[in-house]
Amino acid sequence: MIVIGVTGVIGSGKSTVSRILSEIGYPVIDLDSIAHTVLDLNGVVDLIRDSIGSDVLSNGRVDRKKLAEKVFGDEHALRKLESIVHPLIVEKMSEAIERLRLKGEKVVFVDGPLIFETGTEHMFDKIVVVFAEKNQIVRRMRKRGLKKEEVLLRLSRQLPIELKEKMADYVIRNTGSKKELRQEIKRLMTKIREWEVE
Structure with missing residues (x-):
């Protein structure tokens, strides 16, 4: 494959x-969709609140618009976010690739x-x-x-x-x-x- x-x-x-x-x-595996899923995980919400701030949350969930505004204006916050979500995105991407491999996709x-x-x-x-x-x-x-x-x-x-x-x-x-x-x-x-x- x-x-x-x-x-x-x-x-x-x-x-x-x-x-x-x-x-x-x-x-097609869409990493933006995977990232949105990852942002909704309870443990990830807690990590983002603790390391980036509760001001990026709305009703206990990550507000993607607020998060984007904060991290694109703050290099340090962007690096923190990446360290939280990228390993999980890569893990979920690898799982999706393996499922497609097992299905026989070329x-x-x-x-x-x-x-x-x-x-x-x-x-x-x-x-x-x-x-x-x-x-x-x-x-x-x-x-x-x-x-x-x-x-x-x-x-x-x-x-x-x-x-x-x-x-x-x-x-x-x-x-x-x-x-x-x-x-x-x-x-x-x-x-x-x-x-x-x-």
């Missing part, structure tokens, strides 16, 4: 790429924004980076309700897309229309067939 990481920076379109791959029929995609930043790139056979221009990223994220300054701050907390591109096995350019993106994904599928016979 080939395990392919799909990554990029915030707003690059990796989730759109993963959704299209899922529509085609590939299994190719599995893992959609994760921080594959390189968390040092988990070794867990993947191949890594696909979704690229977009900074002005496109800002425009997309503003449509989601973030201010330009917030987008730039979040981008500053991730490896630059140009560096991720250099470390990738394959790059999808998400700089045009949805139709062009689908063409890029068709080219990726051709590349996957090559990888399967390596």
Whole structure:
């Protein structure tokens, strides 16, 4: 089985790429969804309250919006959060990959924004980076309700897309229309067939 990481920076379109791959029929493990599940675990809520502060909780649960506002403005809080949740995310990802392996899947995609930043790139056979221009990223994220300054701050907390591109096995350019993106994904599928016979 080939395990392919799909990554990029915030707003690059990796989730759109993963959704299209899922529509085609590939299994996709979404690390953001796993992270949301992890944030709801009782022990994790307690650790976050104790190490980051109770101001990121609402009704005894982690308020993701408050948490994001706090950690993206505070490098120390971000590192604390990562030390709490990343090991659990990796554990749950590994379990999901193993379940798909046992089902006999040939190719599995893992959609994760921080594959390189968390040092988990070794867990993947191949890594696909979704690229977009900074002005496109800002425009997309503003449509989601973030201010330009917030987008730039979040981008500053991730490896630059140009560096991720250099470390990738394959790059999808998400700089045009949805139709062009689908063409890029068709080219990726051709590349996957090559990888399967390596």
